[in-house]
Amino acid sequence: MCALTMNENVFVLLEDPVAPQRSDLLQIQPSEGLPPVPLTGPGAPTHYRTTFLTLSPPGALEQLLAQLRARWVSVRQSGAPGVPQRTQASGQQLSVEGHIYAIGTDFIVRAGNVILAGGAVKGMLLEAEYLPLPTMKQSTDGTLELLSNLLISILPNIPDAKTAAVTISDSIWEEVLWDREEEEEEVEKGPPQEESDDIFVTGDQDVPSFRKGDWIGVDRDRRSAYLIIGALKSEGLL
Template sequence: MGVTGLARWVNAPTTSLDLISQNIARNHQGQARGKWHLSVKSFRSTLSAIPGFQVHSERTMCALTMNDNVFVLVEDPVAPSRADLLAQQLPEGQTPIPLTGPGAPKHYCKTFLTLNPPGALEQLLSQLRARWASVRQTSGANQLSHTAGQQLTVDGLVYSIGTDFVVRAGNVILAGGAVKGMLLEAEYLPLTAMHRSTDGTMELLTNLLVSILPNIPDAKTAAVTMSDSIWEEVLWDREQEEEEQANPKPPETDDINKVFVSGDEDMVTSKKGEWSGVDRDRRSAFLIIGALKSEGLL
C-alpha cells in the first residue's frame, strides 16, 4: 500500500466508467484487476427524544465499509476541537482547559474509529439499545428519512498501471439508484509518504488522475485534500498522550557516530497515520466521507 490521491468527478456521465477503462487501457496500458465497492451508512443520535433531556444539537455518525473494515466518523457539533483548545487565548491569570486529565473534555468534535467485521457496528448499537437512528438519503440533498438500508455505495473497478500505480474508479450511487458522479483514487505503491503542494495536492498523483479522465467538455472535477492539522486531530490518542506524560522519555544524548551520517535531513519518512497498512484505508475513508458530506450526500 502506498501514498494515495483522491478526486471527485461531480458531473460524470453514466458511461464514465467505460470511458475511463478505455483511456487507461489505450493510453496507460493498464488492466482491470477487480471490483471496487464501498458502502456508507449514516446515523443520527436521538437523544432529544428522551423525556426531560435537552440537547443543543444531535450528533451524527457515518460508517464506511471498505474490504473487511468499517471506518466510523462520529461528530458532535457542540464539543470543542483540540485545535481550538490549543489556540485558546485566555486573560492573564485564567487557567486554560487541559487536553487530558481532570477538567479535560470527555470527547472532542470528531472521533474516528476502525471496527471489524462489517456489521459489527449495527449489532453493537442493537445490543446496547443505543439511541442512534439510521438516516437514509432520499430524493434531495436536504431530505432525509429514518429508514434502514445502505444509504450510499461506490461501485466501480480497480486498475493496475505497471507495477507502481493502482487506480480505483467508481460511481457514487444513492439508495434510490441515482448516480451522483464518480470518485477516483490513485495509489503510488513505492512510497508511503510524499511532499505536498501548498494546496494539499501531490503533483505526481494529481497529474495521473487528470490523465485518466476522458476529454469531455464542461467536466467538473476537484481534488479532495485534507490539511495535516485535521489528520493529526483525528489521529490523536488520549490514552497514549496520558501515558507519555506519565512516563516521559529520557532526553537524547549526542551520538559520536552521527558525524558520519548526513544528507538525509530532507528525506520523507513514514510515521503513524501515513499511507501504509490499515492507515492507508483509514485516511482514504476519512477523505471520502469528508468529500461526500461536503456535497450533502451524507
C-alpha cells in the first residue's frame, strides 16, 4: 500500500501480486459452450491486482484503519505514542517540495525535490503538462516526444546524472480507472433506449460533456499521483 497526499486529497495505491488483472480476464477466450469469465457479480474475483482510491480529507485513511485495527500503519503514525509496534518492516516516508512554472499559456511544469524523512535529497521530479491537448499520441515505445524533448531541454547538463522518464499507456490507465460499482450499475440499467423519432432531437443528448479521466481538477491530480508513485517505486524509494 502506498499513499500520496496532494492538496486536500489522499491517493492510495493497493497492489496484490497474486490477484488477476482485469485486462487478462478480458483476453481469455472461453471454451465452446462455456460462458465468458465474469468480471463482476457471482463468480468474479473479489478484487483485482491494482486498486487506486481517492480519499478526503487527509488523515481519514489512518483513522479508518485504526478503528478497524488493521495491520497497516502509516509511517507518519509509527512513532506516535499509543500506536502499537508492528513486526513488519516500516515503509518509507517521502516528501516532494518544489514550485510550479507556467511557460506561456501552453505548458505547465512542476518541479520538486524528493526529500527523505531525515532531510536527504534523493533527486528531482519534473512533470510537464501541455494544456492545448487533453491527450497526446504516444510513440511505439509509449513515450511522448514533445514532452520528453521539453523536459530534456529544461534539465541541467550534469555529468553522470541519471534520468528516468515515466509514462503510462492508455490501456493501463483504463485499468486503473475501472470502477466495479459503476459497471454493475450500467449492467442493471440495461441497453440504452432506441433513438427517438422527434425531429428536434439531435442525437447527442447522451454524450457526456465530461469524461472520466479528463485532465481537470482532482482527475488530473489522480493521474499525477499515480505517475509519481510509479516513479518512486521504480527507483526503489517506496
